[in-house]
Amino acid sequence: MTPAARTQAAIELLDEVIAAARGGGAAADTLIARYFATRRYAGSKDRRAVRELVYAAIRRAGEIPASGRAAMLAVAADDAELAARFDGSTHGPAPIDPDEAPASGGVMPAWLAEALSASGIAADQQAALIDRAPLDVRVNRLLADPQALADQLGGTPIPGLPDALRLPAGTNLDPLAGQVEVQDAGSQIVSRAARAAPGQSVIDLCAGGGGKTLALAAAMANDGRILATDIDRARLSRLIPRATKAGVTIVEPRLLDPQREDEALADWQDTADCVLIDAPCSGTGTWRRNPEARWRLTPDRLRRVAEQQRHVLSVGAPLVRPGGALVYIVCSLLDAEGRDQVDAFLADHPDWTAEPLDLPAGTRHGHGLRLDPASHGTDGFFVARLIRPC
Numbered sequence: 001m002t003p004a005a006r007t008q009a010a011i012e013l014l015d016e017v018i019a020a021a022r023g024g025g026a027a028a029d030t031l032i033a034r035y036f037a038t039r040r041y042a043g044s045k046d047r048r049a050v051r052e053l054v055y056a057a058i059r060r061a062g063e064i065p066a067s068g069r070a071a072m073l074a075v076a077a078d079d080a081e082l083a084a085r086f087d088g089s090t091h092g093p094a095p096i097d098p099d100e101a102p103a104s105g106g107v108m109p110a111w112l113a114e115a116l117s118a119s120g121i122a123a124d125q126q127a128a129l130i131d132r133a134p135l136d137v138r139v140n141r142l143l144a145d146p147q148a149l150a151d152q153l154g155g156t157p158i159p160g161l162p163d164a165l166r167l168p169a170g171t172n173l174d175p176l177a178g179q180v181e182v183q184d185a186g187s188q189i190v191s192r193a194a195r196a197a198p199g200q201s202v203i204d205l206c207a208g209g210g211g212k213t214l215a216l217a218a219a220m221a222n223d224g225r226i227l228a229t230d231i232d233r234a235r236l237s238r239l240i241p242r243a244t245k246a247g248v249t250i251v252e253p254r255l256l257d258p259q260r261e262d263e264a265l266a267d268w269q270d271t272a273d274c275v276l277i278d279a280p281c282s283g284t285g286t287w288r289r290n291p292e293a294r295w296r297l298t299p300d301r302l303r304r305v306a307e308q309q310r311h312v313l314s315v316g317a318p319l320v321r322p323g324g325a326l327v328y329i330v331c332s333l334l335d336a337e338g339r340d341q342v343d344a345f346l347a348d349h350p351d352w353t354a355e356p357l358d359l360p361a362g363t364r365h366g367h368g369l370r371l372d373p374a375s376h377g378t379d380g381f382f383v384a385r386l387i388r389p390c
């Protein structure tokens with residue numbers, strides 16, 4: 001593809017990303033994969049170049065742009081070489097009309113910037129939320145040695161996380177399936193709040209595809225029991241194949257019916273050493289990977305996820321054994337989803353206590369810890385560890 005054709009492809013893809021953001025459609029990564037699945041003529045260099053253009057334009061526009069072309073024009077405004085590709089060539093974009101308005105820039109919608117400021121996230125921390133994320137992996141000690149893989153892949157260790165490596169962008173991980181899991185350093189750090197150890201009984205209540213489940217299993221040296229539950233059949237179905245590849249045998253998946261979770265979990269009441277709740281959330285902490293997610297979030301959607309968070313906390317609490325722990329995690333930096341949820345839980349459960357956390361990184365915030373890209377070089381997270389009375 002010519003540089004102009006790559007630019008036009010990025011504009012078409014951005015139109016799809018914008019429509020999906022407005023209509024609740026698929027994520028940008030999925031749309032890019034689908035786009036190229038039907039365009040076999042595009043080689044790997046073309047795909048990489050188009051993807052980079054798409055993400056550069058998404059990062060640039062704080063508010064949802066009017067069109068893919070307007071979003072790309074905003075990038076071209078500071079890039080003469082890119083602007084020159086609007087040349088009207090056969091597969092390229094039409095020349096720029098002097099009256100054409102590029103999309104306006106910015107980091108995020110104003111209401112979100114206000115909500116983050118009110119949650120103690122300063123402007124420089126907000127800007128870092130849409131930086132590019134590094135490639136972090138967790139080495140699976142059941143199958144591989146972190147030092148040997150660091151030597152083989154040219155990775156660098158991450159302080160405080162003996163199983164983590166930061167790898168050069170674009171490292172091909174396909175030959176290492178099962179030996180490494182792509183997992184942000186922040187996600188690895190907050191998983192350690194569970195203090196999972198061999199022989200324990202642990203519930204991963206919102207297990208999804210099992211990213212944290214596998215980290216828990218590794219911390220338990222594949223010894224003990226993990227009940228991994230979710231209400232999303234498709235996500236949960238990815239867990240066991242992943243666990244099998246990773247040599248993990250202690251996970252029992254269980255699909256839950258929304259609003260009828262208690263019935264399905266009756267056999268685990270009062271038994272778990274730890275219930276990990278990696279709650280559904282707005283994902284403000286993961287915009288580095290899904291920058292278009294900031295176009296999708298609305299005050300109404302935020303209210304709905306906060307309601308889901310209250311619900312999963314109420315499902316998880318009765319499963320903890322006396323003296324056991326409930327670990328609450330969100331990959332969001334909004335207090336409505338993190339600090340305030342934990343404050344409300346403790347107000348409703350006055351005999352429970354928040355246990356101070358000693359994790360490799362994090363800043364104390366309310367009854368928990370917070371991580372953010374600018375301060376800690378990780379995705380954004382809030383985590384708290386709550387202890388049931390004996």
Ligand SMILES: C[S@@+](CC[C@H](N)C(=O)[O-])C[C@H]1O[C@@H](n2cnc3c(N)ncnc32)[C@H](O)[C@@H]1O
Binds near residue numbers: 210212279
């Ligand atoms: C942040 S994601 C979990 C990610 C996962 N723990 C990981 O590390 O890959 C939140 C998950 O909560 C699930 N969820 C939402 N409501 C739930 C409920 N009532 N009970 C259990 N899981 C729920 C969602 O389906 C989603 O998979």
